[in-house]
Amino acid sequence: MKAIAIDDEPIALEIVRSHASKVPFLDLKAEFTDAFKALEYLQKESIDLLFLDIKMPDISGIDFFNSLSKKPLLIFTTAYSEHAVTSFEMDAVDYLLKPFSLSRFLKGCNKAFELHNFRNASETTDHLYIKTGYEQIKVFFEDILYLEATGNYVTFATKEKSILSRSTFIEAINLLPPDKFVRVHRSFVVAVNKIDKVERHQVTINHKTIPLSEAFRQSLTAYLSR
Numbered sequence: 001m002k003a004i005a006i007d008d009e010p011i012a013l014e015i016v017r018s019h020a021s022k023v024p025f026l027d028l029k030a031e032f033t034d035a036f037k038a039l040e041y042l043q044k045e046s047i048d049l050l051f052l053d054i055k056m057p058d059i060s061g062i063d064f065f066n067s068l069s070k071k072p073l074l075i076f077t078t079a080y081s082e083h084a085v086t087s088f089e090m091d092a093v094d095y096l097l098k099p100f101s102l103s104r105f106l107k108g109c110n111k112a113f114e115l116h117n118f119r120n121a122s123e124t125t126d127h128l129y130i131k132t133g134y135e136q137i138k139v140f141f142e143d144i145l146y147l148e149a150t151g152n153y154v155t156f157a158t159k160e161k162s163i164l165s166r167s168t169f170i171e172a173i174n175l176l177p178p179d180k181f182v183r184v185h186r187s188f189v190v191a192v193n194k195i196d197k198v199e200r201h202q203v204t205i206n207h208k209t210i211p212l213s214e215a216f217r218q219s220l221t222a223y224l225s226r
Helices: 010-020 035-044 061-066 084-089 102-123 169-173 214-224
Strands: 002-006 027-032 049-052 073-078 094-097 127-132 135-140 144-150 153-158 162-166 181-185 188-191 202-205 208-211
Touching: 002 010, 002 035, 010 027, 010 102, 027 035, 035 061, 049 061, 049 102, 061 073, 061 214, 073 102, 084 094, 094 102, 127 162, 144 169, 144 208, 153 169, 169 188, 181 208, 181 214, 188 202, 188 208
Parallel strands: 002 027, 002 049, 049 073, 073 094
Antiparallel strands: 127 135, 144 153, 144 188, 153 162, 181 188, 202 208
16 A cells, blocks of 8 residues: 655654554655645645644644545544544544554554455445345445445435445445545435535435535535546
8 A cells, every 4th residue: 555644743754654664565655744745745646545643733634634635544643532533533544642553553554454455346346235134235336325324324325225234334435436425424425426416514415415514525525626
């Protein structure tokens, strides 16, 4: 996996560089103390994984990531624990609290590698199998309107029917090709080409009104403007 790291502390970047050099499937292409220089890099280069600090002087890591139209897998590296819930809502692969050990770093990288492989697999097919009860139901990506999370279940809504699957929202999201689906709320992911209307606090798909939260508005806007 190709990766970059962003942190305003050079020592923190040195630690990421040292740990990354020991992970055989990870290629750390660049490190940045300036988030805007990293943005210039990302406008020209494609990466698979981003190591990102949260509290930086000019822009927070959360705002930086939400500004990206094409989002790589994300691992937060931070000294502050209070943003853990937000990182979960942003589908971060992991949340590494400084100072983190090599073993903890490797655990996060392994999770990212598994999700990276899932993403690549979804890009080479036009469907997925949804487990519901004792059945596996084949559903084409093109037929999916949106996903809705409710507790430990996820509903896959299509024009014809809704399929309830017992899985985590993150697991369900990572079955989808990221170039066709975007998250608009902590409990909703929508098919971009099925959106009929975008308003300040909601989107409409096939006469269904879906909430649009502030945390994901910028991401959706960037996605639609590509």
